Amino acid sequence: MKQRIESVDLLRGLTIAAMILVNTPGDWGQVYTPLLHADWHGLTPTDLIFPLFLFIVGISIYYAYKHKKASLPVYKKIAVRSLKLIVLGLFLNVFTPIPPFFETLESVRIPGVLQRIGIVFFITAWLYLNCNWKLLLGISITILLGYWLFLGFMPFPDGTLPTFNRAPNNWSNYIDLKILGKHMWKPDYDPEGVLGTFPAIVTSILGVLVGRFLDSERSYKAIKLVAIGLVAVLLGYVWHLVFPINKALWSSSFVLVTAGMGTIILGLMYYIVDVKSWHFGAIFKYAGMNAITIYFLSSLISKSFYKIPVGNNENLHSWLYHNVFVSDSMSIKLTSLVYALTVVLCYLGLGYYLYRKNIFIKV
Incomplete structure (x- = not known):
């Protein structure tokens, strides 16, 4: 890498930081709409967060492996890292801080955010090592078109035509029920389910292609990135007319719109930080250097707070929220947001501490 891309x-x-913010409100019943996922079809700022992270995973793959050749040692490192992510995700699903310290396995959720990151990382890295950029683009187009045609037009075994609505007449939900059964986030679907992993891989591949573009000698890269992003967003919203934007399905239109928005945001930040050298937000950069570690700890501690009993019919989370944050001077929704922001600040502080101690935990 010629120099680190600070943006x-x-x-x-x-x-x-955004992941932690939307995952740790003080009261899940009192959350501002932009900090919630769309109920089904549609897009909120919260829906942009996870695809943006997978998009960045793709950029990181480009820089990490651009000088490496496909070989058994490289494949082994990729496989080990992917397996670590999957195991950490499964651990989050089964762990509980009170005896017997593990959830009942008969209905514990199998998919999850870290599991999807691990699978997407493995496949995207393998494809990058074995394919040129034209082939990667072709694979991406094929997956997005194939996903749309399968979900929208392939009849079910009984002859019923599919829809993009929630179960039962939805291929994504149907396959999750057949493969995962009770081991899903909700009885009728899982947002990190089996079929949606394929277009999620495209999200990461598009990150690889953007990383390649960033590393090129082209002039006016920031402007071109914004232009490319705008085209992707436009195409995504056109596709939305026949294949709705949907995070739970990780629809093809969702892939284009979110990757396009990610490209626009990155283009603007690249211009400000890397071209103009207007440095800001270093505290976020420090957290980004231990991103998976901080996300894992935030998820583990948050789950523990909900499970540890305190007093009468309360857990540690609710006790802390009601006794430290709730007051008559703020609305309930604002109080819930302040709690989440406080949690974010704690983990940003942890990121800064790890940076100062030169501790970088690679997962």
């Missing part, structure tokens, strides 16, 4: 580090840290 990528900064964007990674901002994304992790």
